[in-house]
Amino acid sequence: MTSTPTATSGSTASSPAAIDPTGAAPVPDRPMLIGGEWVPSLSGEWADVVSPGRRGVVLARVPEGTEADADRAVQAAQAAFPAWAKLHFSQRQKALLKIADALEARVEDLAVLTAADTGNALRTQARPEANTLVNLFRYFGGVAGEFKGTVLPAGDDQLQYTRREPLGVVAGILPWNSPLMIAGMKTPAALAAGNTLVLKTAEDAPLTILLLAEICNEFLPPGVLNVVTGRGHVIGEALVTHPGVHKVSFTGSTRVGIGVGEKAAKRLAHVSLELGGKSPNIVFPDACTSELIDETATGVLTAMRFTRQGQSCTAGSRLFVHADVYDAFLEKLTEKVRALKVGDPLDEATDMGSIINQKQYDQVVNYIKDGKSQPNVRVLLDGEDFTADDLDGFYQGPTILAGVGNDWRVAQEEIFGPVLVAIPWTDRDDVIAMANDSTYGLAAYVWSQDLTAALDTANRIESGWVQVNQGGGQVIGQAYGGYKMSGIGREFSIEGAIEAFTQTKQINVKLNV
Numbered sequence: 014m015t016s017t018p019t020a021t022s023g024s025t026a027s028s029p030a031a032i033d034p035t036g037a038a039p040v041p042d043r044p045m046l047i048g049g050e051w052v053p054s055l056s057g058e059w060a061d062v063v064s065p066g067r068r069g070v071v072l073a074r075v076p077e078g079t080e081a082d083a084d085r086a087v088q089a090a091q092a093a094f095p096a097w098a099k100l101h102f103s104q105r106q107k108a109l110l111k112i113a114d115a116l117e118a119r120v121e122d123l124a125v126l127t128a129a130d131t132g133n134a135l136r137t138q139a140r141p142e143a144n145t146l147v148n149l150f151r152y153f154g155g156v157a158g159e160f161k162g163t164v165l166p167a168g169d170d171q172l173q174y175t176r177r178e179p180l181g182v183v184a185g186i187l188p189w190n191s192p193l194m195i196a197g198m199k200t201p202a203a204l205a206a207g208n209t210l211v212l213k214t215a216e217d218a219p220l221t222i223l224l225l226a227e228i229c230n231e232f233l234p235p236g237v238l239n240v241v242t243g244r245g246h247v248i249g250e251a252l253v254t255h256p257g258v259h260k261v262s263f264t265g266s267t268r269v270g271i272g273v274g275e276k277a278a279k280r281l282a283h284v285s286l287e288l289g290g291k292s293p294n295i296v297f298p299d300a301c302t303s304e305l306i307d308e309t310a311t312g313v314l315t316a317m318r319f320t321r322q323g324q325s326c327t328a329g330s331r332l333f334v335h336a337d338v339y340d341a342f343l344e345k346l347t348e349k350v351r352a353l354k355v356g357d358p359l360d361e362a363t364d365m366g367s368i369i370n371q372k373q374y375d376q377v378v379n380y381i382k383d384g385k386s387q388p389n390v391r392v393l394l395d396g397e398d399f400t401a402d403d404l405d406g407f408y409q410g411p412t413i414l415a416g417v418g419n420d421w422r423v424a425q426e427e428i429f430g431p432v433l434v435a436i437p438w439t440d441r442d443d444v445i446a447m448a449n450d451s452t453y454g455l456a457a458y459v460w461s462q463d464l465t466a467a468l469d470t471a472n473r474i475e476s477g478w479v480q481v482n483q484g485g486g487q488v489i490g491q492a493y494g495g496y497k498m499s500g501i502g503r504e505f506s507i508e509g510a511i512e513a514f515t516q517t518k519q520i521n522v523k524l525n526v
C-alpha cells in the first residue's frame with residue numbers, strides 16, 4: 014500500500030520541504046496533496062502562512078487552492094474509492110496502525126509545527142494534541158472491523174442482513190484552533206469505514222495538516238487521502254457543493270456551519286456539523302471547601318481552556334458560582350489564572366501562547382471593552398493590561414469579569430478568547446435555567462461532591478457533553494458533538510463514526526432450504 018509521491022513540474026516537490034518553526038530558514042513552498050502527488054494550485058497562486066506567535070515570521074507558502082483544485086482532489090478521491098472501499102477491513106486497519114506508529118515517531122515534529130502554526134503553547138497544548146492524534150489513529154485503526162452490520166433472525170430460509178457501507182468521498186473541513194485533534198477525529202474514522210477523503214485546512218493553520226498528510230501518504234494508495242489549502246469561501250465552498258462529495262464533515266463556527274448545512278441540504282449530501290459553544294461551568298458550594306477549593310479552581314481553569322487562549326469550542330466560558338462561595342472562589346481562581354505565563358508558544362515554560370491572528374485579537378479586545386462598559390461589572394483580571402515586552406505576536410493576558418448578567422453579550426456570544434465571565438447563583442433550578450439560556454449546547458462542567466445534585470444537574474443541562482468534577486477529561490471513544498446551535502452529529506467515538514461515515518444497506522435473501 015505504499016505509494017511514493019512523484020515529482021511534478023514548477024514549484025512542486027517529490028517530498029515537501031521541511032519547515033523551520035522559528036522561520037530562520039528560507040521560506041519553503043508547501044504544496045497540497047492530490048492523488049498522491051505534491052502540487053501547487055492550478056492558478057499558480059500562493060499564500061503566506063504567518064506564525065501567530067512571531068508576527069514577522071512567514072513559515073511557508075501554501076497554494077491558494079480554487080474550485081478547479083477542489084475538483085481534481087475530488088476526482089482523485091473518487092478514483093481511489095472503489096479499491097479502498099472493497100478491501101478487507103484488516104488491510105485498512107493495517108495501514109492506519111502503521112500510520113499511528115509513523116505519527117508517533119514524528120510526534121515532536123508535529124507538536125512543534127503545531128505550536129508555530131497555531132500559536133498554541135508547545136507544552137500545554139500542542140504536544141498533548143499531537144499525542145491525541147496518534148491515539149485517534151490507533152483507536153480507529155483498532156476498531157476498523159466494527160463498521161459492521163447486523164443479521165435478523167428471520168428463519169432458516171431467509172438471510173436478512175445489513176451492511177454498513179462507506180459513503181464515498183468525504184470532505185473534511187477543519188478550523189485553526191486544534192487542527193490535529195480535529196483532523197484526527199475525521200481522518201482515521203472516515204478511512205477505516207472505507208471512504209476516501211479530501212481535507213481542507215484552515216487558512217490560518219495549514220502546515221501541521223500538510224505534515225500529517227506527508228506521513229499518511231507513505232502508507233495509503235494515491236487519492237485515498239487528499240489535502241487542499243485555500244480560502245473557505247472558495248475551495249471550501251467548492252467542496253461542499255461538489256456533486257462528487259457524498260459527505261461533508263465540518264468543524265468550525267456556527268455562522269459558517271449553517272451555510273455549509275444549507276448548501277449540503279440542497280443536494281442531499283450527508284453532513285455533520287461540529288460548531289461553536291458558550292459552555293456553562295457550575296460551581297456548587299461543597300466543591301469549595303478548604304480541602305477542595307484549590308482543585309476546583311484548577312479544574313475550572315482547565316475547563317475554560319485558558320492555556321489555549323480560550324480558543325476552544327468546549328471552553329467553559331460562563332462561570333456560575335454559588336453566592337455563598339462566590340468571592341472566595343473567584344479570588345482563588347484569579348490567583349491561579351494570574352500565574353499563567355503568557356509567551357512564545359515554542360518556549361517550554363509558556364502556559365498560554367498567542368491568539369491566532371489580528372482579527373481574532375481585535376474581536377477579543379472588543380468583547381472585553383464591551384464587558385467592562387457594563388454597569389457594576391468587576392474586572393478581576395484584565396487582558397488589556399498585558400504587555401508583551403519583547404514578544405511580537407497576538408499576545409493577550411486572561412480576563413475575568415465578575416458580576417456579569419447572563420444576558421450580556423459577553424455571556425451569550427462565543428468570544429473564542431481568554432475571557433471568563435462569572436455569574437452568581439443561589440438556587441439549583443435557577444442556575445440550570447441560566448445555563449440552558451443559550452443558543453449553544455456543546456459542553457458543560459459541574460462541580461459538586463453531592464453526586465445526586467451533580468447528576469441531576471448534568472441530566473438537565475442541554476449540552477452534548479457534560480463533565481462532573483473535571484475540566485479536561487476527554488476520552489477517545491466517547492461521544493462528542495453538540496445540542497442546539499452547537500451542531501449535528503457525533504464524532505470521536507466508534508458509534509458516532511459509524512453514523513457519520515457509513516450508510517446502511519438492507520439485503521434480504523430467500524434461501525432454498
Ligand SMILES: NC(=O)C1=CN([C@@H]2O[C@H](COP(=O)(O)OP(=O)(O)OC[C@H]3O[C@@H](n4cnc5c(N)ncnc54)[C@H](OP(=O)(O)O)[C@@H]3O)[C@@H](O)[C@H]2O)C=CC1
Pocket residue numbers: 186187188189190191195213214215216217243244245246247248249250251253264265266267269270272273287288289290325326427429455495499500
Ligand atoms: N464543535 C467543535 O468541535 C469545534 C468548533 N469550533 C468552532 O470553530 C470556530 C473557530 O474556527 P474558525 O476556523 O474561525 O471557523 P470558521 O467557521 O471560520 O472556519 C472553519 C473552516 O471552514 C472554512 N470555511 C469558511 N467559509 C466557508 C464556506 N463558505 N464554505 C466552506 N468552508 C468554509 C474555513 O476556511 P478558512 O480558514 O479559509 O476561512 C475553515 O477551514 C469557533 O466558532 C469554534 O467554536 C472549533 C473547534 C472545535
Ligand SMILES: CCCCCC/C=C/C(=O)O
Pocket residue numbers: 190191194195324325326327328487488491492493505
Ligand atoms: C471528546 C472531546 C473532543 C474534543 C475535540 C475537539 C475540541 C475542540 C476544542 O476544544 O476546541
